[in-house]
Amino acid sequence: MTIHNLGYPRIGDFRELKFTIEAYWKGEKTLADLEAQAREIRYNNFQTQIAAGIELIPVNDFAYYDQFLNMSTLLGVIPQRFRQDEYDVEVAFRMARGRAPSDDEICLPGHDHQPNKSKAGFACAMKKWMDSNYHYIVPELYDDTEFKITDTRLFDEVAEALALKQDGNNIDFKPVLIGPVTYLYLAENVDNVIPKLNRLPELLEAYEQVLLKLAEQGINWVQIDEPILGLELDSEWQRALVDAYHVLKVPPVKILLATYFETLGDNLELACQLPVAGLHYDGVRGEAQLNDVIEQYPADKVLSIGLVDGRNIWKTDLNAAVEQLQGAKAKFGDNLWIAPTSSLLHVPVNLEVEEKLNPELKNYLSFAKQKLDEVKLLADVLDGKGDEKALADNAKAIADKKASKLVNNAEVQTRMAKLDEVALERAAPYAERAVLQKAKFNLPLFPTTTIGSFPQTAEIRQARRQFKAGEISEAQYIEAMQAEIRDVCERQERIGIDVFVHGEPERNDMVEYFGEQLDGYAFTQFGWVQSYGSRCVKPPIIYGDVSREKPMTVFWSQYAQSQTDKTMKGMLSGAVTMLNWSFVRNDQPRETTCNQIALALRDEVLDLEAAGIHMIQIDEAALREGLPLKKSDWAEYLRWAVKSFHLTTSGVANDTQIHTHMCYSEFNDIIESVAAMDADCITIETSKSNMKLLDAFVNFEYPNEIGPGVYDIHSPNIPTVEQMVGLIEKAAKLIPAERLWVNPDCGLKTRGWKETEPALTNMVEAAKVLRKQFAEQVKSA
Template identity: 45%
Template sequence: MRTHSLGFPRMGRNRELKTALEAHWAGRLDTEGLLAVAADLRLRHWALQRDAGIDLVPVGDFSLYDHMLDLAATFGVVPGRYGHAGGPVPTDLYFRMARGGQDACGDVTAMEMTKWFDTNYHYIVPEFAADQAFALTGDGIRAQARQARDAGFAAKAVLPGPFTFLLLGKCADPAADPSRLLPRLLPAYRELLGELAETCPWIELDEPVLAQDLPRDLAEPFRAAYESLIEAAGPAKLLLATYFGGIAHNLPFVAGLPLGGLHIDCQRDPTQIAPVTAALAPETALSLGLVDGRNIWRVDAAAALARLDLAAERVGRDRILLAPSCSLLHCPVDLDDETALDPAVRHWMAFAAQKCREVRLLADAAAPGDRTRPEVTAGLAENRAAWEDRRQSRLARDEHVRRRVAEISPDMFHRPAPYPERARAQRAALSLPPLPTTTIGSFPQTPEIRRARRAHRAGELGDAAYEAFLKETLADTVARQEALGLDVLVHGEAERGDMVEYFGERLSGFCFTKHGWVQSYGSRCVKPPVLHGDVSRPGPMTVAWSAFAASLTPRPMKGMLTGPATILCWSFVRDDQPREATRRQIALALRDEVADLEAAGLRVIQIDEPALREGLPLRRRDWDQAIALAVDDFRLAASVARPETQIHTHMCYAEFGEIVPAIAAMDADVISLEASRSRMELLSAFADYAYPNEIGPGLYDIHSPRVPSVEEMEELLLRAAAVIDPRKLWANPDCGLKTRAWPETTAALANLVEAARRARRRLGLA
């Protein structure tokens, strides 16, 4: 049975691509050197997959920043503000589209960035003009295909399909429908597929939008488009890939299409096997995504083989391909590097390399008779032993935690006073001006901070010396904020490497990898903690550092926490109980932390929930219950606070306009939002809903190295004040500042503070 992969991690096992990208952006590595690193990584990743048993390795999944941005560059979709005259998109322009820029070439903002479906990966949102022209100008995926062919690999080209590309993009006119650009786009796709067919026997078009709710009137255009693309692919077989959910509700889009193959995510929705097999054209192969591409747990081989047998009964084994459920982009590279993990838990895991081997094992065991072959028998026995060990392990259950969850009472979900009463108490306690200024929490993680953290973890810097270094760093951060004139300060989080990992290290039920990096966006990598057991808080997690910072200033100091939905979504979560059960345990632990921060004198506490929208199901019919449970867990964590304690939350880089009622139900006193890349477009949804509490729309994009002017931020504040009561507005950046350097941070915040002062005068609030 043939195997293939939908994609592989890009960064490298030692984050080689991250190092090269950041050296290139800093001017220490030229474009030729960067491309050489990328080419070497691709070769290594193809070899790793092939050696693990993958027959068709993917090309086109590798990117210097993002695959949706790659496709935009390939088809010449460059917004007008970048001044591109047509033709190939050079590397420096590609990065300006992703990151913005402020140099001799001009001052331009970056393209929008948001979450890739319900993952923590951020993609660059394509921007389409009303008269958008598409032309095959980029050579990236074609060059990768030639590289794979010349190196002797059997390759499958992988790229987003036309409907996912258009529907996840945006038009200059917000009311315009990007899908209407399909007739203009298809010729470029046809030309690209025709050229890829010269080097790749298979071409995969990814259409994860099929797991969402799509308008029924798109079904016929979809079918017509794919019939045209199948023809254009000529001798190559066209594989339509879906993932992140089932597609049974969208079968009219694909039923009977003469595809080379159809890939479905059987990990997310195994129930779709029966209806999908019934809808396949006789010549179409079925690709089963049986190995979880989103999490780090081993496949349950017995369950996977049962699903394989069901599909084989319906279409025959000769029409089945096997693969991970989705791209392995969302997993670390190789578990073999994790020599320090607890062996008991490590035995339950599989990273990208191991998942490729699992696909091979399932393929080798495809026929019942094959399961008696010695090598297959040994592999299945080892898999079964790992699963039995996990099911029986005492590491997973804590009866005290389970009793405490069972004892939660309804009053624990409600603040002790309604918002208007709380707002009056908070104004009296905090004495803030109109349009108060603040930041989202983190400040630059300088090379000195990173060196000290590494030295402390390696035992080269003692506890006392490290604590003294952190105190000095926090004192400097507080002093800088006072000098800038910010109204509500933060301690800067110098002691935290990652906003989720930091809390996981202080909660029971987690373990941690040393090399388990996954890409979040661009060169930004995160190392998600592994949630393998019941969660509780052995002791305070943030109180000492927050209280120390508060002692250094008379101004209000925010205590900073990561919310339960975000800790859940940005961890590798246990799959042996419902996700909601795990999140409720996290919420109880955070409730204890809120109480302790308040007892230590903190009168402003922020509970970040950027993953609230991201964690929702892809189909809207499933939203109501999921939103209600997530909101309840935020309220459970926050509602222990007294009325005069101001509770903030923060959200960014997702479509939050779709869930404004749920955000209101969270009942945070203040919400800060990413809003600058869309120029406050998001706020109209809050205004239409008459959002009752306070809002801090982000005034500048922290993912870009540019420093916005006072006038630019003042204009954004005035835009916000046109739709939101200015007495309920705050001024802040889009997100935390840990990835920025101090010079640009200081310059941008100085402009932000001045913009708020000017806006107060313009609005008659001074």
């Protein structure tokens, strides 16, 4: 029985890759420094997996920025604005970020590219990978796109890995590729002239060349990930999968087709009949269909089953997993392979380094390194040679968690039992509320605001570190944060922004900050997970019933409001986002956990209102992210997600204005639910799409106020006044001007002041231009 892995975290045990990449971007480290750090991380990852007993180890699960982006550069899918005579890593960084360290000028959206002045251009779009919080860079397909091997890093890394093979060490390496059909399905067809599926034969030629080169290097197995098998595919895309693997069966390597995050649904028969050497199946998220897969998949092929969850951090119930796999073991024998459910890039690296976690809670957890041990133990038990003590310890931990007082809170459960008594609608409809709010806030046409956070400077981070380390007192820390709040208020006053935010200097992360103040949440020291590029997050762990002991934001919001006569927005993260960006307990429905969080936030909203904060933004950036992969399951999720938002907001007065923010989402399929949330104003990301994402709100005739983002905060590019005016002019053709706000796409935490201040100055100037331009039109209306 083969023990293998689908992917391992690439950030390093302590985020070494993040710090080296960011130093490289700043010009503080060389490309040689970056490459050396990357080699060290890959080597350490290989050694960790070898020591754990993993026999078939993934290669090409490493990426400087994104694994999907790696596929684009490998296949030559590089937009014209980034192409150059010879490929180098800076091409990938430009595709992801809009610029690289060697660039001095920027080619912005809507402007002609000037190759003599700069190699930079506006970045490619970024979307969430399936239903995870990992982001991938969306491939852009143009009519002149030619699929050809451009980037050789895959083959270099395979050679690097194969050099570790030694006589008697019983290890081999398995390159990991994004599947051709998933790649096409998720790519953006920019010109819309050549249908995507018409490109499949040419794309398969490039994949064949890749597989042939891997075979020449001595590779036996290649893992090809096709997670779209978990979607509800139409017949054309199902046929594409059949066509693709009848072509790819020719190269002399064995293909392990990997699908994860969902059941196969109506694709079960298709997946079982594809001409590949093996199939990997996620037995946790696909548990409902696991027995069908075992029954229908041919016994003379490899069936890999994942029962160690690659998406969550709880210990696997190994005794239950053994029971689930008995039938598969009897049928497949040594053709049964054991692995995690998916790549482990979605979980923290190593539980061993966590010294501050509650020991009881720590006993319930398993991170990437520990999950390798679980995979090995599970395989050993199935082979009749498992460690009985380890198996017994696992069973005790599972039983202890179910009965734990740490997990179960009687007061929260009593409040949840009375949930039906809470009114879930605002007292008046939006049309009536809007009249009251307009009179109360007295804002100009095209009011300007930001999404919440301002640059987290080195001074802010240092003060936070010093406070956590006990090097400064709480009073000193508070004064430092208040000084930052005063500074951002002065900057906003100087720039001329209409609705202020306090900048969130005291917040480490939009979910972590709140979770740290809620019972039922726990936090790690080093539990970092890659979100995109060098951006790592430390997801909270929701281990038990959630409640709020005391106000979380009122002190800071009150102080900020005292510094200005302008309206100060209160800023909260929404319950659905806090759920979707956390590691969630797996012993009760997600809806129940979400409603517990919403009740805690409801208390916070009412406390903010009582403290004089009458404009409150509740960010639900991850609402769409939580959609199940199968559309047939969407309605139920959206029902309870919208209910949780109402639970948070419905108690405020009619003249209190509720905002929400959603970033990097496609709204067409969920617009009815977004409208049903009934926020007085929603801010959304639209600059990268050139206002295209606004179409959903127009087609639906969205009735409330909208702030379509006018510049991309993930790029260091500084937008011009003319560009932002142009974007809002497009929006004003679709949405009445009196319902439009002007704001960035998202929070400004990751930007520096040297980019932020001129960008916001231009944004305010753009609003002034628009007010003059539309004044008469609105007046006559």
